[in-house]
Amino acid sequence: MPEATADDFKAAMSRLAAGVTLITAHDPEDGPAGEDVGMTATAFMSVSLDPLLVLVSLRAESRMEEVLSRQPCWAASILSESQRHIAGRFAMRGRISDRLLFEDISYYRGAHSGAPVVSGSLAAVECRTEQRVPAGDHVLVIGRVLSVRTHSPEGAPLTYFRGRYRRLGS
Numbered sequence: 001m002p003e004a005t006a007d008d009f010k011a012a013m014s015r016l017a018a019g020v021t022l023i024t025a026h027d028p029e030d031g032p033a034g035e036d037v038g039m040t041a042t043a044f045m046s047v048s049l050d051p052l053l054v055l056v057s058l059r060a061e062s063r064m065e066e067v068l069s070r071q072p073c074w075a076a077s078i079l080s081e082s083q084r085h086i087a088g089r090f091a092m093r094g095r096i097s098d099r100l101l102f103e104d105i106s107y108y109r110g111a112h113s114g115a116p117v118v119s120g121s122l123a124a125v126e127c128r129t130e131q132r133v134p135a136g137d138h139v140l141v142i143g144r145v146l147s148v149r150t151h152s153p154e155g156a157p158l159t160y161f162r163g164r165y166r167r168l169g170s
């Protein structure tokens with residue numbers, strides 16, 4: 001097999017259809033009232049049933065990785081197809097301040113993490129980081145699950161495939 005370039009790799013991996021999550025945390029050290037941070041992520045998966053573990057792969061230079069290096073608890077909201085605008089907003093780099101990012105979004109605070117959990121998302125998981133594994137230009141953050149909530153039994157997922165948000169089956 002020929003050596004792969006980053007573009008070949010991206011083109012191939014873009015064919016792996018993925019669900020879209022919003023990873024969130026409350027960073028108590030940022031400002032007097034603390035700051036909420038969020039990042040759109042498709043590299044989120046379940047890892048283990050005993051104990052319950054999940055994993056998210058974060059770009060090492062991202063704001064979220066910086067926050068999770070000092071804040072152990074975080075949340076992942078599994079977005080529904082009607083929440084595409086949330087995914088788009090939290091994938092932007094440095095366009096609007098973190099506080100404004102959450103301004104018109106309906107959320108509640110996770111009891112364990114204090115992180116914003118998106119209301120109307122399909123489901124949400126709160127966890128505490130158990131292991132951080134550097135992996136190239138990313139860090140694999142493995143979290144012990146503290147709580148799970150399923151919100152919308154009938155809801156359809158937001159998916160990402162070949163560089164675009166999709167509805168399942170479209």
Ligand SMILES: Cc1cc2nc3c(=O)[nH]c(=O)nc-3n(C[C@H](O)[C@H](O)[C@H](O)COP(=O)(O)O)c2cc1C
Nearest residue numbers: 039040041042043057058059062063090091092093
């Ligand atoms: C659909 C989609 C999925 C993404 N998944 C991830 C991911 O799993 N891990 C990651 O580190 N960045 C991912 N990103 C990029 C981040 O959302 C983006 O870099 C981040 O929000 C910008 O913040 P930063 O400037 O601190 O990196 C994804 C972007 C999009 C549009």
